[in-house]
Structure formats: C-alpha cells, structure tokens
Amino acid sequence: MASHIVGYPRMGPKRELKFALESFWDGKSSAEDLQKVAADLRASIWKQMANAGIKYIPSNTFSYYDQVLDATATLGAVPQRYGWTGGEIGFDTYFSMARGNATVPAMEMTKWFDTNYHFIVPELGPDVNFTYSSHKAVDEYKEAKALGVDTVPVLVGPVTYLLLSKPAKGVEKTFNLLSLLPKVLAVYKEVIADLKAAGASWIQFDEPTLVLDLESHKLQAFTDAYAELAPALSGLNVLIETYFADVPAEAYKTLTSLNGVTAYGFDLVRGTKTLDLIKGGFPSGKYLFAGVVDGRNIWANDLASSLTTLQGLEGVVGKDKLVVSTSSSLLHTAVDLVNETKLDDEIKSWLAFAAQKIVEVNALAKALSGNKDEAFFSANAAAQASRKSSPRVTNEAVQKAAAALKGSDHRRATNVSARLDAQQKKLNLPILPTTTIGSFPQTVELRRVRREFKANKISEEEYVKSIKEEIHKVVQLQEELDIDVLVHGEPERNDMVEYFGEQLSGFAFTVNGWVQSYGSRCVKPPIIYGDVSRPKPMTVFWSSVAQSFTKRPMKGMLTGPVTILNWSFVRNDQPRSETTYQIALAIKDEVEDLEKAGITVIQIDEAALREGLPLRKSEQADYLDWAVHSFRITNVGVQDTTQIHTHMCYSNFNDIIHSIINMDADVITIENSRSDEKLLSVFREGVKYGAGIGPGVYDIHSPRIPPTEEIADRINKMLAVLEKNILWVNPDCGLKTRKYTEVKPALTNMVAAAKLIRNEL
Ligand code: GLN
Ligand code: ZN
Numbered sequence: 001m002a003s004h005i006v007g008y009p010r011m012g013p014k015r016e017l018k019f020a021l022e023s024f025w026d027g028k029s030s031a032e033d034l035q036k037v038a039a040d041l042r043a044s045i046w047k048q049m050a051n052a053g054i055k056y057i058p059s060n061t062f063s064y065y066d067q068v069l070d071a072t073a074t075l076g077a078v079p080q081r082y083g084w085t086g087g088e089i090g091f092d093t094y095f096s097m098a099r100g101n102a103t104v105p106a107m108e109m110t111k112w113f114d115t116n117y118h119f120i121v122p123e124l125g126p127d128v129n130f131t132y133s134s135h136k137a138v139d140e141y142k143e144a145k146a147l148g149v150d151t152v153p154v155l156v157g158p159v160t161y162l163l164l165s166k167p168a169k170g171v172e173k174t175f176n177l178l179s180l181l182p183k184v185l186a187v188y189k190e191v192i193a194d195l196k197a198a199g200a201s202w203i204q205f206d207e208p209t210l211v212l213d214l215e216s217h218k219l220q221a222f223t224d225a226y227a228e229l230a231p232a233l234s235g236l237n238v239l240i241e242t243y244f245a246d247v248p249a250e251a252y253k254t255l256t257s258l259n260g261v262t263a264y265g266f267d268l269v270r271g272t273k274t275l276d277l278i279k280g281g282f283p284s285g286k287y288l289f290a291g292v293v294d295g296r297n298i299w300a301n302d303l304a305s306s307l308t309t310l311q312g313l314e315g316v317v318g319k320d321k322l323v324v325s326t327s328s329s330l331l332h333t334a335v336d337l338v339n340e341t342k343l344d345d346e347i348k349s350w351l352a353f354a355a356q357k358i359v360e361v362n363a364l365a366k367a368l369s370g371n372k373d374e375a376f377f378s379a380n381a382a383a384q385a386s387r388k389s390s391p392r393v394t395n396e397a398v399q400k401a402a403a404a405l406k407g408s409d410h411r412r413a414t415n416v417s418a419r420l421d422a423q424q425k426k427l428n429l430p431i432l433p434t435t436t437i438g439s440f441p442q443t444v445e446l447r448r449v450r451r452e453f454k455a456n457k458i459s460e461e462e463y464v465k466s467i468k469e470e471i472h473k474v475v476q477l478q479e480e481l482d483i484d485v486l487v488h489g490e491p492e493r494n495d496m497v498e499y500f501g502e503q504l505s506g507f508a509f510t511v512n513g514w515v516q517s518y519g520s521r522c523v524k525p526p527i528i529y530g531d532v533s534r535p536k537p538m539t540v541f542w543s544s545v546a547q548s549f550t551k552r553p554m555k556g557m558l559t560g561p562v563t564i565l566n567w568s569f570v571r572n573d574q575p576r577s578e579t580t581y582q583i584a585l586a587i588k589d590e591v592e593d594l595e596k597a598g599i600t601v602i603q604i605d606e607a608a609l610r611e612g613l614p615l616r617k618s619e620q621a622d623y624l625d626w627a628v629h630s631f632r633i634t635n636v637g638v639q640d641t642t643q644i645h646t647h648m649c650y651s652n653f654n655d656i657i658h659s660i661i662n663m664d665a666d667v668i669t670i671e672n673s674r675s676d677e678k679l680l681s682v683f684r685e686g687v688k689y690g691a692g693i694g695p696g697v698y699d700i701h702s703p704r705i706p707p708t709e710e711i712a713d714r715i716n717k718m719l720a721v722l723e724k725n726i727l728w729v730n731p732d733c734g735l736k737t738r739k740y741t742e743v744k745p746a747l748t749n750m751v752a753a754a755k756l757i758r759n760e761l
C-alpha cells in the first residue's frame with residue numbers, strides 16, 4: 001500500500017529560508033549562501049519523507065518565493081517592465097517580479113484559494129512569448145535523485161495557471177486568457193520531455209481550480225489541455241491533484257475522463273461530498289490518492305476513523321490502486337511539533353504538524369497493507385479519547401450559552417438612523433468626522449518593553465508606566481492633529497488576534513508554529529482547542545486609561561469573533577460556527593464592560609470576515625449568515641447612544657455588501673485606498689447605505705505621504721456617491737507598520753483635507 005505527500009512547507013522548522021532570503025535581499029549574504037540554505041532544506045525534507053517510508057515524495061514544491069511565480073518563470077512569462085531579455089531566469093528578475101525593485105513595482109499578489117497563502121498573479125496579454133526559461137522542476141528532480149530519492153515532480157497545472165492569471169494592462173476587458181492554452185502547453189511539453197529524460201516515472205499536476213464553480217467552457221479547457229498533452233505524457237504516470245473542497249459533480253466527470261491521466265488526488269477532509277462522488281463511480285484501473293490527513297490544520301489524525309474510510313475505498317477502487325495522501329499540500333500547516341517547547345504534553349498529544357503528518361500517512365498505508373503499528377495506533381486512539389473527554393476542552397456553560405444562540409436573531413432594537421441621531425446628540429461630532437483605525441507606530445523601544453515584561457525582566461509597574469506614557473503621547477498627538485474620535489494606539493498589543501487569544505480560555509500558543517503567508521512572511525496562528533470563555537475583562541483598563549487623558553471620544557478597540565476564528569487554527573471537533581458563537585459571547589461581555597466603564601465608541605474589527613468566505617457559492621450564504629450573526633451578537637446589548645464601529649481590510653467585498661449592511665454597525669471603516677472606484681461603484685449602482693462609512697482616504701501600506709489636495713479630491717469623489725452626513729475620514733488601516741515621520745504629516749494632511757471640504761459644504 002502506497003503513501004504520498006502533496007507538498008511540504010519550504011520555510012524550514014525554524015524559518016531558516018526566511019532568514020536566508022531576507023539576509024540576501026539586504027545584501028548581507030550571497031546568492032550561493034541562499035542556495036545552500038535552500039538545498040539543505042530540500043535535502044532534509046526529502047530524506048525525512050524517504051526515511052518515514054513515503055513512496056511518492058514530491059519535488060519542486062520548494063520555492064524561493066511562490067510556486068505560481070515559479071511557473072511564470074518556467075514559462076518565461078515575465079512582464080515587459082522587468083526588462084528581462086531572455087535566458088534562464090535568475091534571482092534578479094525573479095525577485096523583481098515578486099517584490100519590485102528600485103524602479104518597477106512588484107506584480108500583484110492575491111490569496112491562494114481560501115488559505116492565508118498569497119501567490120503572485122501572472123499577467124498575460126496576447127503578445128506574451130512563452131519560452132522555457134526556468135529548469136527548476138527538472139533540476140530539483142535530479143538533485144533529489146542524486147541524493148537517492150526518486151521523486152514525483154509537481155507542476156502547477158496548465159489550466160489552473162491560466163485561470164488564476166489576469167489579463168495584462170490594456171486588454172483587461174477583452175482578453176480571453178484561455179486562448180493562450182496552446183502556447184502554454186508547448187512549454188509544458190518541453191518540461192515533461194526533460195523530466196522524462198531525467199528518469200521521472202510520475203508527474204503531478206496541481207489543478208485545484210477544479211474545486212471551484214467553473215463554467216463549462218473552462219471545464220472544456222481541461223479536456224482539451226490533457227488531450228493535447230497525452231502523447232507527451234505517455235509512458236508516465238500522471239496524477240491530477242485537487243484540494244481545498246470537493247470537486248463539483250460536473251467537474252468530477254470531466255476530471256475522471258481526462259486523457260492520459262492515471263491518478264486523481266482528492267481532499268477528503270474539506271471535500272465533504274468527495275466520498276460519495278468516488279463511490280458513485282471511479283474509472284477502473286486508475287489510482288485514487290486519498291487525502292485523509294489534513295494539510296490545513298494542526299490536529300493529529302483520527303487514525304482509526306481514517307483507516308475505516310480507506311478500507312471502504314479499497315472496495316471501490318481496488319487494493320492496489322489506493323494511495324494514502326494528505327488533503328492538500330502541507331504548506332498550510334506548521335512544520336514540526338518537535339520544536340514546541342512551551343506546549344504541555346497533553347495538548348501536544350492532540351497535535352500533528354507537517355513532520356508528524358508524514359508519519360501518520362505512512363502509518364495508515366502500512367496498516368492497510370496488513371502491517372499495522374499497534375503501538376502507534378493505540379497511542380493515537382488514547383490521544384483522541386483524551387481530547388474528547390478533557391475538562392480543558394469542554395465548558396458546559398459555554399456550550400449551552402452558544403447553543404441557545406442558534407436559530408434566534410440578534411439585532412439592536414432601534415434602527416441605525418435613529419441610533420446615529422442619538423449618538424450625535426451625545427458625541428457632537430463635526431461633519432466628516434476624522435478618526436484612525438487603531439494602531440499607531442510600534443517603535444523598537446515599545447517592542448522591547450513588551451518583550452521584557454513577557455520575559456519577567458521588568459516589573460508590572462514599570463510596564464504599566466511605559467505603556468501609559470505611550471498612550472498619553474499618542475492621545476496628545478491626536479489632539480494636536482485635531483482628530484475627532486481618538487484611539488489609544490494599541491501599544492500593549494503585539495498582534496490583534498494573539499492579544500485576545502492570550503486572555504481567553506481555550507487558546508494555546510506555539511513557539512515555532514509558523515505558516516508561510518507570502519514570500520518570506522509567516523504568521524503564527526493561535527490554536528483554539530477548547531470552549532472559549534473570558535475569565536476577566538481584557539481591554540477595559542487600557543481603554544479607561546486612554547479615555548482619562550482626553551475629553552474627546554476614545555474608541556474601545558476589539559477584534560471581532562470572525563477574525564479571531566479566521567486567523568487561528570480552529571477546532572475540528574465542532575463546526576466553525578459554534579466556535580465563532582463562543583468567541584462572540586466573550587467579546588459581547590467585553591463590549592458591555594467597556595460601555596459600563598464609560599467608553600461611548602467601540603470598534604470591533606472584522607478585518608478577516610471576507611477571508612473565510614467558502615470557495616463554493618452554494619456554501620457562502622450559510623457562512624455569511626452565521627458570521628454576520630456572530631458580529632451582531634457582540635454588540636446587541638449596548639444602548640442606542642453607544643456607537644459601534646467595525647473595520648474591514650481588502651476592498652474586494654462588493655459581492656458581500658448586503659451582508660456588510662446586515663452587520664448593522666453604526667460606522668464601518670474600510671480599506672479602499674487602492675481602488676476607490678470599485679467600492680464606490682456599488683453605491684453608485686443604488687445600494688442604500690444608511691450607516692456611517694469611512695472608505696480609507698490614503699494607503700497606509702506605502703511610506704508615501706499623501707498631499708492634502710489629493711485626499712480632498714478623494715473625499716469629493718466619495719461625496720458624489722455618499723451622503724455627506726454619513727461619511728467619515730480615515731486612513732485605510734492601522735498605522736502600526738509606519739514610522740512617526742510618515743504618520744504625522746499624513747494625518748496632518750488628512751485632517752486639513754477634511755476641514756477644507758467641511759468649509760465648502
Ligand atoms: N485595529 C487594528 C489596527 O489598527 C486593525 C488592523 C487590521 O485591520 N488589520 O492595527
Ligand atoms: Zn485593516
């Protein structure tokens with residue numbers, strides 16, 4: 001019985017690749033240094049899989065930046081502005097596309113399906129000249145072979161590549177990307193020939209777009225593409241890998257009828273209907289790569305249950321055609337549990353990171369072939385049982401309270417326009433009120449204070465004194481700038497989810513549980529393992545301190561339940577909605593405590609609400625329903641005069657505007673500065689928005705200082721579409737990553753622009 005891994009994290013167990021990349025980019029080390037680190041990481045991963053007994057070990061899943069960018073390099077599809085003149089693509093051109101250079105900005109980056117990984121979006125026009133320009137795939141195959149490991153080279157599938165591309169500038173509206181298929185396939189044929197010549201016997205094409213709702217002409221492109229490649233692929237075993245959801249029935253038919261394909265990979269964790277599809281019909285003589293070990297989470301597999309599933313599948317596809325696999329690339333999980341020194345043994349026994357998942361896959365494969373490692377299976381069963389029964393996981397009061405929420409509606413009793421009137425009487429704000437999103441620059445000094453307090457190197461007294469001083473400084477600055485609704489600047493927070501997770505029950509934190517987000521950037525999501533509750537107030541002290549420094553309204557600052565959920569590793573033993581309701585109840589208590597403490601404006605950030613949207617349209621309404629409901633629960637208990645703000649990142653939410661309205665916040669501030677037009681068009685088309693709204697008037701992701709006239713111009717554009725009495729003026733996100741030398745002039749200009757227009761109104 002065989003085993004397979006779809007793909008593996010690249011960063012290394014201690015983020016070795018990150019540090020090597022950043023040192024190279026800073027000019028502190030050479031290209032050879034970087035290549036050495038990368039080669040060592042690849043070698044250790046291949047050996048680790050080989051030693052574990054994995055039969056189909058992937059290669060070319062390593063990347064210096066991103067696998068889609070690697071495909072762009074392979075195809076030589078470098079946009080003209082990077083000045084590449086041909087030949088093998090080197091670091092210069094490659095990293096310029098990824099990160100920009102002194103004169104040319106980077107290519108666009110976007111989220112890889114519903115993960116937090118971001119890929120570099122190919123830009124293709126009718127005159128792109130595809131040429132085989134990176135031999136990375138075959139080089140890595142040979143490199144592994146030289147180490148004694150025969151691998152399965154992995155390529156981004158040609159159709160997925162085109163479907164994830166965007167048309168180049170100038171042809172946005174007119175260009176049909178799929179028309180490039182023949183040209184792209186010509187290069188794929190060269191790559192395939194190279195791999196064959198090097199001795200490869202298997203090849204894996206990742207075609208995850210097959211799990212989306214595709215129109216029939218897109219499905220047809222798969223049929224055409226693989227028919228065209230079939231002669232080149234003959235003699236090879238060809239695996240088409242899908243992941244992140246089940247494949248829709250139509251797509252399943254297309255997929256399993258593809259020419260020249262010998263194996264299909266499916267996600268059996270997120271693909272809730274995959275089993276039925278397979279049982280409904282699987283082409284005889286083909287391999288099934290059954291993704292039973294979760295690539296997106298950190299929980300140990302329930303081996304007994306997986307084994308039962310796999311045994312059932314044996315009956316359908318035949319014993320010798322079943323391969324045990326991961327549900328997706330392990331890129332989306334943490335690397336190795338071995339490096340977790342702070343988690344206790346009980347929690348550790350419930351977890352499996354990438355390195356442990358490899359062992360699980362192999363154990364399942366061995367068990368299927370009659371070689372069951374009884375000790376391993378019984379240890380696993382014991383851990384599963386302890387997780388089910390642990391009092392750390394279950395809190396009956398919380399379960400009951402959350403269960404009581406379902407099915408009922410929670411909405412503030414008074415409608416938003418009446419609430420805004422009541423709030424205005426109390427707050428007495430000018431027209432076009434100004435505010436910021438929450439965080440102010442985090443200086444080196446500030447980080448040192450937090451770090452030393454955490455490490456018990458400074459006393460609580462010293463810590464509180466430093467943070468108070470910082471808040472005082474930030475409040476004074478905002479008064480000098482004449483901002484209307486103030487923030488405390490979030491100096492006590494390292495991260496907007498971690499800060500709350502550390503104070504809530506049911507959360508655990510890793511030391512090295514990093515997951516690649518983009519390029520060298522990684523995030524370390526908290527682990528939600530148990531029922532969530534709030535032992536005591538989390539932000540009331542600091543918000544009260546901040547309010548005591550000013551007569552102006554000071555915003556309480558909270559992270560919303562959906563964002564906490566979407567930026568954590570979540571429980572797999574209950575629905576996501578249940579966990580979110582529990583978090584919502586904890587945040588609700590905090591909101592009410594803030595109100596009691598005299599805070600009249602409270603912002604509940606839902607930066608990541610859009611991120612959790614399911615890939616398939618059929619599942620989106622349900623998600624939006626419970627996500628928006630959870631948000632409303634947090635503030636259903638406040639008085640009319642308490643103003644609830646929310647903030648959302650990413651401008652791409654025209655399609656969910658009705659859900660945003662349904663959140664029923666009094667004011668929403670949104671990231672928008674890179675595309676006014678897109679956001680405003682939804683209101684131009686007649687969507688009624690009665691609550692306060694602050695589309696960001698400048699981009700905080702750039703160090704550039706926006707001139708007053710430019711901001712004024714943008715405000716005027718917004719006023720053409722939105723009523724003047726609902727418009728707010730604010731930057732598009734928190735200021736945490738900027739410097740004071742940027743923030744002061746930028747906010748000065750922002751306030752000046754608001755005043756300029758107030759005078760004209
Ligand atoms: N209040 C947070 C901040 O200003 C919001 C950050 C975010 O939206 N990502 O930092
Ligand atoms: Zn934001």
